[in-house]
Each structure stands twice: as C-alpha cells, then as structure tokens.
Amino acid sequence: MKKIGGMLLFCFMLFMVPNMSHASAGLQIYLNGVSLSPSAGGQIIKDYTMIPIRVVVEELGFQVDWDKKTRTVTIHNDKTSMTLVVDQKWATVDGKKVSLDMPPTLKSDTTLVPLRFVGEQMGLVVNWENATKSVYLFTSDYSSEVTKPDVPTTPGKPDQGGSTGEGSNNGSDGTNNGSNGSNGGNSGNGSVTQDLAEIQTVTFEDNRLVVGVSKSDVKPTQTKLSNPDRIVVDIPNAKFSDSFFNSQNFAANGQAEIQLTDHPLVSKIRYSLFSSNPSTVRIVIDLNQNQAYQFTTTKDPNTIIVDLNGGSTDPGNGSNPGTIPPANGKYVVVIDAGHGAKDPGAISLNKRNEKDFNLAQALKVAELFQNDPDVQIVLTRSDDTFLELKERVTVAKQANANLFISIHANSINKATISGTETYYSRDDESKAFAQVMHSNLVQGTKLPDRGVRKQSLHVTRETTMPACLLEVGYLTNQTDEAALYQDDFQNRVAQSIKNGIKQYLGLQP
Amino acid sequence: MRKFTLLAGTFVLLLALATGCGQKTETNTNTQTGDTTEVQQPTEQTLKIQSYYTDDQILNLVPKEQEIKFVEEKDKYLTALKTLQKTDDPNQIALWEESEFLSAELKDGGALTVDVKVPAEAHLGASAEDLAVQALLKTAFQFDEVKSVDILVDGQSVDTMMGHVELEHPYTRN
Numbered sequence: 001m002k003k004i005g006g007m008l009l010f011c012f013m014l015f016m017v018p019n020m021s022h023a024s025a026g027l028q029i030y031l032n033g034v035s036l037s038p039s040a041g042g043q044i045i046k047d048y049t050m051i052p053i054r055v056v057v058e059e060l061g062f063q064v065d066w067d068k069k070t071r072t073v074t075i076h077n078d079k080t081s082m083t084l085v086v087d088q089k090w091a092t093v094d095g096k097k098v099s100l101d102m103p104p105t106l107k108s109d110t111t112l113v114p115l116r117f118v119g120e121q122m123g124l125v126v127n128w129e130n131a132t133k134s135v136y137l138f139t140s141d142y143s144s145e146v147t148k149p150d151v152p153t154t155p156g157k158p159d160q161g162g163s164t165g166e167g168s169n170n171g172s173d174g175t176n177n178g179s180n181g182s183n184g185g186n187s188g189n190g191s192v193t194q195d196l197a198e199i200q201t202v203t204f205e206d207n208r209l210v211v212g213v214s215k216s217d218v219k220p221t222q223t224k225l226s227n228p229d230r231i232v233v234d235i236p237n238a239k240f241s242d243s244f245f246n247s248q249n250f251a252a253n254g255q256a257e258i259q260l261t262d263h264p265l266v267s268k269i270r271y272s273l274f275s276s277n278p279s280t281v282r283i284v285i286d287l288n289q290n291q292a293y294q295f296t297t298t299k300d301p302n303t304i305i306v307d308l309n310g311g312s313t314d315p316g317n318g319s320n321p322g323t324i325p326p327a328n329g330k331y332v333v334v335i336d337a338g339h340g341a342k343d344p345g346a347i348s349l350n351k352r353n354e355k356d357f358n359l360a361q362a363l364k365v366a367e368l369f370q371n372d373p374d375v376q377i378v379l380t381r382s383d384d385t386f387l388e389l390k391e392r393v394t395v396a397k398q399a400n401a402n403l404f405i406s407i408h409a410n411s412i413n414k415a416t417i418s419g420t421e422t423y424y425s426r427d428d429e430s431k432a433f434a435q436v437m438h439s440n441l442v443q444g445t446k447l448p449d450r451g452v453r454k455q456s457l458h459v460t461r462e463t464t465m466p467a468c469l470l471e472v473g474y475l476t477n478q479t480d481e482a483a484l485y486q487d488d489f490q491n492r493v494a495q496s497i498k499n500g501i502k503q504y505l506g507l508q509p
Numbered sequence: 510m511r512k513f514t515l516l517a518g519t520f521v522l523l524l525a526l527a528t529g530c531g532q533k534t535e536t537n538t539n540t541q542t543g544d545t546t547e548v549q550q551p552t553e554q555t556l557k558i559q560s561y562y563t564d565d566q567i568l569n570l571v572p573k574e575q576e577i578k579f580v581e582e583k584d585k586y587l588t589a590l591k592t593l594q595k596t597d598d599p600n601q602i603a604l605w606e607e608s609e610f611l612s613a614e615l616k617d618g619g620a621l622t623v624d625v626k627v628p629a630e631a632h633l634g635a636s637a638e639d640l641a642v643q644a645l646l647k648t649a650f651q652f653d654e655v656k657s658v659d660i661l662v663d664g665q666s667v668d669t670m671m672g673h674v675e676l677e678h679p680y681t682r683n
C-alpha cells in the first residue's frame with residue numbers, strides 16, 4: 001500500500017472511566033458531536049447512563065420492538081440484533097448470551113436501557129466525559145471519534161477528576177499547541193513528566209502500523225475489540241514529540257487520524273493523548289473486519305509495530321497467510337498472461353508464440369476459479385491484446401489484488417536447457433509466495449525443477465502485493481515445447497497454480 | 510552465417526582504409542603481427558576488454574576477456590558490444606547471439622547510444638533478458654569515458670526489449 005503518514009487532529013479531551021456516581025442533572029448526550037435533544041431524558045442510575053427506548057429509535061436510529069407482555073426490548077440494525085428483558089441481568093446479542101451489569105429498568109412507565117451496553121453492541125463508540133457529565137457517542141464511520149478506555153473500571157480518583165477537567169478545557173484549537181509539552185504535568189499529583197517517551201512518527205504502510213518512539217523502554221499494551229472491530233494500542237508514559245505534533249494539521253476538536261480510503265482492512269487510524277495520569281498515548285486502528293495481527297516492538301530503531309499481514313510467512317504452512325481478503329470477502333488474484341499482440345514473447349522451436357501459451361494457460365487458471373467462494377481472478381488480458389509492463393502493474397493496484405502471478409514460457413539459445421523456474425523480485429512475502437507457487441508448479445509441469453530465483457523484473461518488482469512470475473517451461477527445448485502446448489499439460493499446470501494459490505492463502509484445496 | 514558477416518565486415522574495413530585520405534599516422538604501437546587479420550594495418554588498435562555472458566544455469570553474468578580490433582576510437586563501442594554475440598566457452602551462453610548491434614555512438618559528455626535489433630526469434634526468457642541488458646551495460650561502462658547508456662530498439666526508445674524488463678532511458682553509471 002502507499003505510504004500514508006501523518007496526523008490530522010489531536011485531542012486533549014481526556015475521557016475518564018465511567019464515573020457516574022453523580023446526580024443526573026445536566027447529563028448531556030452527543031451523537032457524532034451533536035447534542036441530542038434535551039428531552040432525550042437520559043439519566044444516571046447506579047453509575048450507569050440509561051436512556052428511554054424511544055431515544056434509541058429516534059436519536060440513535062436503531063430499530064426497536066417492545067413486547068409489553070414479556071417486557072422484552074429487541075434492538076437491531078442491519079448488522080446486530082439484541083434482546084433485553086426488563087430487570088434481567090443478561091441480554092442476547094446475535095444469539096449469544098451476554099451478562100449485563102445494569103439491566104433495563106422501568107421508570108414511570110418508560111423503559112430505560114443501558115446506553116453504553118446498547119451503544120457499544122450496536123457498533124457505537126461510547127465515551128464518558130466526567131468533567132462535563134457528557135456521553136459522547138460516535139458511529140464507527142465518524143471521523144472525529146475518540147475511543148473510550150477499554151475496560152470500564154471503578155470511578156476515577158479525585159485527582160484524576162481534576163486533571164480531566166483541565167484537559168478537556170484545552171479542547172480548543174488555540175490551546176492545543178501549547179499544551180502538548182505540559183499535558184503530562186498538569187495533573188497536579190506529582191506524576192513524573194521528565195522521562196516520557198516521545199512518539200515521533202505514526203505511519204501505515206504495507207498493512208503495518210509503525211510508531212516511532214524516542215525510547216526503547218516503552219511498555220505498550222494492545223487490545224482487540226469488536227463492534228466495531230478495532231485494535232487499541234496504549235503507550236503509557238508517552239506523549240507526542242513537539243516536532244511531530246507541530247508538523248501536522250489538526251482540527252479544532254483536537255483529534256488525530258489517518259484516513260484510509262479503499263483499504264481492504266483498515267478504515268482509519270486515530271490517535272490522541274488519551275490520559276494525562278499517567279501520560280498515555282492511545283492509537284486505535286479501525287478495522288473493516290476481524291483481522292489477525294502481530295504486535296511487536298523493536299529496538300534501534302525504537303518502534304511499535306502492529307502488522308496486519310497476519311504474521312507467518314513460512315512457506316507452505318498454509319495457515320496465517322501474509323494476505324488479507326478484501327472487504328467483499330474474496331481474495332483477488334491477478335493472473336497476468338505475459339506479452340500479447342505486437343509482442344509475441346519468445347518463439348518456440350516449432351515457431352509457436354509464447355504469448356499464445358501464456359494466454360491459454362492464464363484462461364485455464366481463471367476457469368478453474370470460476371464460482372470459487374474464496375478467490376476472484378482478475379486477468380490483465382483475456383485475449384491477444386498488448387499491455388505495457390506498467391499497465392499490468394496498474395491492473396493489480398486498481399483491483400486491490402492480494403496476489404499477483406505472471407505466466408510466461410522461457411527461452412534461451414541453448415536447446416539442452418529444460419525445466420520450470422519461478423521468479424520473485426521483492427524480499428517481502430513475495431519470496432515465500434514464490435516458493436509455495438513453485439513447489440506446486442513443478443508437480444504440475446513434471447519438468448526439471450530449476451528452482452525459485454530472484455530477479456529484478458518489472459511486474460514482480462513494481463506490484464505491491466506478493467508477486468511471482470512463472471516460467472513454466474522452455475520453448476527452446478524439444479521436450480518442454482511439446483508439453484507446453486498440450487491441453488492436458490496446461491490443465492495440470494492450471495490445477496497446480498490453483499493449488500499454490502489456495503495453499504498460500506490457507507484455503508481448503 | 511555469423512562468420513560470413515564478420516568477414517564481410519573486415520572487407521568493408523579494408524575498403525575504408527584503402528580509400529582513406531592520408532590521415533593515417535604511425536602512432537599505434539599496439540599493432541600485433543601474425544594474427545588472423547590477413548592484411549596488416551598500421552592504424553588498427555587491439556584492445557583487451559571484458560565481455561559478459563551467462564553461465565549455463567542462466568543465473569549470473571560471467572566475464573571473459575576478449576580482444577577487439579578497431580581503427581577509429583569511435584568504432585570501439587560497437588566492436589566491443591559485438592563480442593557479446595559469441596563465446597567459445599561451452600559453459601557460457603552468449604545472450605546477444607541472435608540479436609544485432611546496429612550502432613553504438615558516443616556523444617559529447619559520454620552519452621553512449623546503442624541501437625539494437627531484437628528479432629522475435631532472439632526473445633529470451635525473463636532472467637536471460639535481464640542478464641542481457643546487464644551484460645550490455647557492464648561491457649559499455651568498462652570504458653571510463655562512457656557516462657550513460659541509452660538502449661534503442663530499431664532506433665526507437667521503447668519500454669522493454671523482450672517484455673519482462675523495463676529499459677531505462679538512459680542508464681547511468683551506478
């Protein structure tokens with residue numbers, strides 16, 4: 001993926017753990033920054049914010065069914081459905097039983113439901129701001145969202161309450177600039193500020209979030225959350241470096257984020273100074289789906305890495321592939337038939353064109369994947385047309401492909417050379433991918449195994465996904481040539497290419 | 510066929526010398542006697558160069574010392590490149606065997622433009638194409654005065670010679 005770096009917004013509104021041991025007077029509820037009508041009638045009962053089911057429908061936009069007889073509330077949208085029963089300490093969410101700290105309750109003929117539970121289960125992010133007694137709700141697509149603490153704990157200590165108020169008053173643009181340096185030190189309880197690690201860079205590239213840190217002794221924590229799917233990384237005893245902070249644009253409401261359009265995995269990455277005591281930087285990766293990842297830290301350079309490529313690139317282990325399916329759930333594999341039209345490729349012993357073999361072989365692979373539930377094939381060409389090398393790369397980029405395979409037949413002015421070779425150009429997942437493809441391919445060709453080789457070839461170097469180029473056999477060798485243009489040879493090779501793709505993606509053959 | 514071309518080339522060279530108009534001076538001390546050239550020409554230079562081929566696994570470039578003969582300095586580059594078309598080492602493959610070098614002209618400032626003809630029959634596989642380009646470049650850049658090399662195909666600046674490796678226009682010394 002292209003390098004997307006930078007930070008747009010920065011937030012100094014410090015959201016504390018739910019602290020609802022106060023009167024409900026003045027309770028405010030905001031959805032995506034807009035205040036719900038005062039008549040919403042939210043109230044705090046035993047530290048929980050409760051809202052009438054009417055508000056769930058009218059203000060939050062979910063559908064609600066109320067069965068008066070069984071006192072059952074059913075709330076649903078197109079993704080999630082939940083059932084709650086008045087005074088029952090568990091709910092059913094998408095068929096699963098979930099315990100409730102605070103069940104729905106009836107108050108003066110109005111059914112009240114716990115806002116945080118309902119909101120979060122329905123995909124909202126719910127933040128409680130103690131200082132202003134406000135609940136901030138954000139839909140997952142809302143850009144200026146700030147995450148809540150992962151786990152609601154006991155009400156905040158008094159000194160934290162103090163710093164919260166101070167922090168949230170800094171939420172305007174004018175004070176943000178100056179407050180970065182002092183944000184760790186204003187909590188008034190003597191917390192150490194000198195030794196804070198500085199966050200110097202935040203980038204997202206090749207499905208990896210890389211956070212550059214000034215010190216190696218950071219102890220980041222990470223949590224995976226769902227509804228919506230997201231990964232939360234907290235870096236305690238850290239703040240943003242002044243230069244990083246000042247180099248970025250940030251809006252008045254003080255939130256930072258990297259927006260990723262059309263990324264198959266990630267919708268955006270948000271960050272903020274999440275807490276002042278201890279000074280904690282929080283980075284949230286908003287995922288489009290449940291996604292495996294690897295969390296690592298490195299020393300020299302000091303980085304924190306969240307790698308969404310799934311981790312293992314062991315050749316042939318099949319599980320945990322270095323590839324992630326796109327949003328529609330199918331892997332996209334580009335099959336590139338080499339050469340075409342005015343470029344015949346190499347000429348075989350019997351004057352047949354390489355381009356014709358390449359096309360026939362590519363079409364056979366595509367045919368095998370027709371109606372495949374997991375893999376969608378995109379062909380760079382499906383007839384005898386000409387594409388420049390860079391146009392082939394563009395096809396793969398535009399298709400947001402997960403894998404790229406170029407099909408060729410080989411040629412050398414030495415007739416004794418025979419066999420199958422597989423090429424890669426980049427020392428990333430491409431190498432493992434080439435190895436998996438090659439071990440399958442040689443079983444299909446039954447020609448001499450001439451190995452996996454690295455060479456700087458345009459289509460395998462310039463593409464951004466795991467890529468390899470198959471030189472199936474030698475057109476300049478008699479045995480190879482005879483095989484290459486045979487239907488059953490091509491069928492066998494197509495099947496071996498399919499097997500390789502499935503193996504690399506960890507799919508059932 | 511190749512031999513015939515070389516002989517014809519020699520003949521043209523002799524003709525050129527015979528019709529030369531007296532600018533020949535006896536400055537060349539490299540002239541060897543008793544070699545295969547039928548007629549001794551005082552202005553002919555002989556130079557030992559490195560030419561590049563590939564091994565029979567098509568894995569690497571392998572250098573081999575070759576001797577070239579030329580009269581005028583400007584002919585040096587084309588003569589050098591033509592050595593890439595043939596090797597007598599059975600363990601080596603001449604990557605340019607079936608292609609042709611049409612011209613190799615050094616312009617002021619060290620820009621060498623090489624025009625090649627690559628018939629479809631000379632098209633190589635992916636790795637051999639890459640090695641062929643590298644062989645040409647290494648052979649050309651061994652001459653210090655060559656600062657850049659631009660490879661044209663039939664006089665045209667094209668994206669690729671054989672459909673696997675993109676050509677840079679020009680390549681510069683790295």
Ligand SMILES: [Zn+2]
Binds near residue numbers: 633635
């Ligand atoms: Zn090819």
